[in-house]
Structure formats: C-alpha cells, structure tokens
Amino acid sequence: MGAALDTERDALGKQGGTTEGSVAVGVTPSTPKKPADARVQRTLSRDPEAFGAITGREEEWRFTPVARLRGLHDGTASATGVLDVTVTAPDGVTVETIGPEHKLVGTALVPADRPAALAMRDFKEGQLIRISGELTEPVHVSLVGHGEVSYGHLVVDLAPFAQAVVILDHTGDATHSGGVELRVGDSASLTLVSLQDWDNTAVHLSAQAARLGRDARFKSVVVTLGGDLVRLTPTVSYAGPGGDAELLGLAFGDAGQHLEHRLLVEHGAPHCKSRVTYKSAVQGEGAHSVWIGDVLIRPEATGTDTYELNRNLLLTADARADSVPNLEIETGEIAGAGHASATGRFDDEQLFYLQSRGIAPDEARRIVVQGFFAEILQQIGVPSLEERLLAAIERELGRVVVEEASQ
C-alpha cells in the first residue's frame, strides 16, 4: 500500500474540550470497511423531503443547538425579507439576479441536509456573479441583514483561466439560510473570503460548495466572529485532475455563541491536493466552537495529497471546543493523507514569559492570541481586510479584559 498515513491528536486541555476522530482505510474497493457515520453514503438531494426531520440526535446535528435555529431547519421559518446584497466589482464581472430554476443552480452544490434543500427551494432573489478575466481588484459582496428571516443563494462562476478574489461580507442581524456555489473552471483560480461579522443576535446557515475544474486552484478563508448561531458546511469536490484547494478558517466565539464549521473535501479525481487549517478561540460561558473535518478519498482519486489541521484555544474555563477529524480512504495509491487536532487552554508559561519581559497581562494575552491566528490572517492577502480582522480580534479580546477587570 502506498499510503502515507499520519494522524496526530493531542488534547492539551484538561476540561472544556473534546477531541475525537477516525481514520478508515478500505484496502481495496471490493472490501469496503466503513465507519458508522461514513460520508460515502450521505444523502444528496434538492428535495427537502428526502431528509428526515432534525431532532439534534443525528450525527450531523449532535453539536448544534437546533432549538436556536428558529425554524430554518424544519420549514417553519417563512421568509419575511431578504438580505441587502450589494456587489462591487471591477470590469470583467457580470452580476445578475437569479431564482431556483436557473440552470447553474444546483450544479456545484447539491444539498446534503434539509436546511440547505429548503434554502435552495425557497430563495427568491439569488445572485449569479460571472468572472472571465484575471481580476486585479477583489469582488466585494456585502450582505446586510435587517432582522428579517431570509433565504438566499449565490453562484460564482469562473471561466477557465479566470482569476479572482471574492469577499462575502455578512453584517447586521438576520435569520438567514443561503447556499453558496463556486464553479471554478479549468485552470482558474478563486480566493473566497467569507466573513461572518454578524451582530450577536443573528442565525446563519450556509452550505458553501466549490467544484474545481482541471488544474483549478481554490483558496477559502472563512472568518466567523459574530452571530448567535452560525453553522457553515463548506465542501470541495474535484471535476478533474490537478485541483488544489486550501481551506483556512478562523472563529472567535464569545459567551453564548455557537460557531460551527463542518467541512467535507471529496477527492474524486486523481492528483488533487487539499489543505485545511482551521483555528478557533472561545471565551465566556456557553461559547462553543465546533469543527468537523471530513476528507473522503474515492477509489479513483489516486495520487491524492491531503492534510487537515484544527487548533482551538480555550480562553476561559467555561468555553467549549469540539473537534472531529475524519478520513475515509478507498485507495492505497495516494501521496499522503493526515490530520491533526488539538484543543488547549491558555498557556500560562507563554504568559509568564511575556510578562517577565515587562509586558502587561492583557497585552500578553493579545500577543498570544494574535500569534495563534497569525497563520490564518497572514494568508488572506487583502490588506484592508487583514486590518479590519485584527481590529475585530482586538475588540473581542477587549471584552474579556473588561470582564475580568469588573469581577
């Protein structure tokens, strides 16, 4: 077997975090050996009725406080409005409004759960952004909520050899469910930044699916800071060989916030690469981050090279992080596959070291958290956005310092 299998998991935290995971290797396709929650058999359909009712006991929903979904998961949430969507784009980009019947809807994203199917059925105004050139300026998509229940849909279609950075900027208050489809043409290159900077009252569900053409490159940077409950399910699939996906994520949760990111990278073509790096920091009572990293390597995906890493930092003892990496491998002819996950408390020795150099405790914490996130922030490549995120992280940290001072 040519598989280079590498798995490392260490739970640094004594409390508040759990870490589990699985690696399943089918030696040959004729002798499948699959864990109980194998992604191989998951249901894919645009029909909401194809999925059972969600109780919260299902494997995909067991971490999610479904009572706080406000009916987005069972069809009882009727749309009362839409997000204000404003697309600011350079030349070479066309934007049109689309409905569920548009021929590109459902081509990259086929719903894998009931809310995604409901959103795809019920959205009234979606956006199709077509990009054919090599853009030098980012496409900025502002999505602002005004406290309504809304469904949305966004398709980004990159022609072969096109290059673009697309920023989805979610702000305001909303109960919103919306799919994102990213069609990355042969040899095209897309960087998607999805920023969830909601008010802390918002609920947001989103399936974000990228379909990569031959030799296409896709980088996503998912940054989730705001929202009462945010649950994103990014997926990547490969339509041809040579695709390269890099998925970066950063989440910072305060008291009461549930921030969940469930990823699936489905290697179904030879010689494709994927790298996943997600980090979260959580602080305060009821702050909860969830990261699920599923990687599936199909029998035909020979030469696959994949690695996923998740790191979580518990800033206070009453916050929680869950981390579950899963790897299902159906061919031995791969270049490499591995994952690592760790959840840890604030390192007192790091703080002591910084403080022993005269640095005050709140500044020392700021330095450590910024360092923790630096690996993600430095990858964004949009300076104005990096500055905004640094400022946002400082704001989040300021909350804890204030909390401690008032105790």
Add this chain to the structure above:
Amino acid sequence: MATLEIRDLHVSVEADNAQQRQILAGVNLTIKAGETHAIMGPNGSGKSTLAYSIAGHPKYTVTSGQVLLDGEDVLAMSVDERARAGVFLAMQYPVEVPGVTVSNFLRSAATAVRGEAPALRHWVKEQKEAMAKLEMDPAFANRNVNEGFSGGEKKRHEILQLELLKPKIAILDETDSGLDIDALRVVSEGVNRVHAAGETATLLITHYTRILRYIQPDFVHVFVKGRIVEEGGKELADELEANGYEKYVGVAV
C-alpha cells in the same frame, strides 16, 4: 546604584499530593550593580527556584522573607511590574510563542520596559546591531519566538533581550547548559558587555564551572538544600571544580 537584597527568603512549591514542599530555606544575598555573583550548587538544590521566585513565577509561593530592589518590595509586584522595575530572568528553557516574531516580541518588551515605544528607525538599528554582536543572522528577527530554535539560538535570544532591555538585575539561569563552545563564548561576551556598562547586577546560576572561564565572578556562593552554605571569591569555584559538592551536601541539613 542598583541593589538587590534577598532576606531570609523561604519558598515552597505545591507538590503532587497538593502539599506545600519547602524548597528555599532562608536565602540571604545582597547584589549590587557592577557585581557578578555566581550561585553554584548540585541539581535539585533550589537554584532555579531562587531565580523564578525573584521573577515571580506563579508556581512558587514565598512563605517568608523579603526581596528588595533599591528598597522597593519586589514580592508585592506582579511579574510584569518586576520586569519594568528592572528584574530580568534569562531562562534555561524559554517557551515558544507561535505566530509571534522575534522582532515584534522584542519591540513589545522594549516598549513595556522603557515606558514608551522606541522610535522605529532607531529601534531597527539598535536591534540589528545587538544581533550582530551576538553573531545572529538578521533573518532570525522574522522567526517565531523560540519556535524551532536550537539550544544555542534560544540562549542567544535570551542574551539579546538582556542587552536590549538593560535591566538593573540580571538573573541567568543555567545559561551555559546546552551550548557548544562557540555559542558559550558568544553568549558570555554578551553578558560581559552588560557587566562592563556597570549598571547591572548579575546573578549567574550554574551547576558547572565551565562558563566561569568566560565570565569572571566577583563572588561565588555554594547553594545546597535551599540556602547558601559557603561564600567566597573566584577561588571557591576552582575548588568546586576540583572537589565537587560532596563536602557541602553533608553539612547543609
């Protein structure tokens, strides 16, 4: 002139069974700017505990005694206040700080200790020159603090901080451990430069006499079972080199 006074210092640490275990059993020591004191003792004698207690590590509990820096009560200060008052501890095992570059770290520390951010242009030059003296590659400034550093790089980085922060009292905890002879020379020269400026009192904690070939102590203290059992000059170190600590281990009870 800066003076550090340690008076009858007793320190304990929480043992595995949640009981307090006494490590320091009445340490008395006065160190003045321009002096170099070597504290020598066998492993487990409490040398490092003395160093970390002065710096304020939360693991150690001072049960009685005083530490005064120019008459100010050091033990009443938080860790960062001690550093800003002029206490510096070069650690034996400095910790990694992922994602934080050496240059950011150094500038944050200098800003804190000096009370204002050094002007960027001057600072870049100052850092560059200090690194050159310690024979450090300029690219080192862009690496993450202590991440993947060799033993020698870690110690050079500690002494780099010493030279940039110019403390009143420099405590060097086993700075010679894990160094090859070249690195030992470079690091020792850094300590000697700080000493030569005359503003710093140096407390050199070591198990072996090797570093004393490069750094001349004015006083040598033999440390056994949590206190100083013998004091002398450089010749005491030579005697320890020849005879070891056996002579003292018996009398310290």
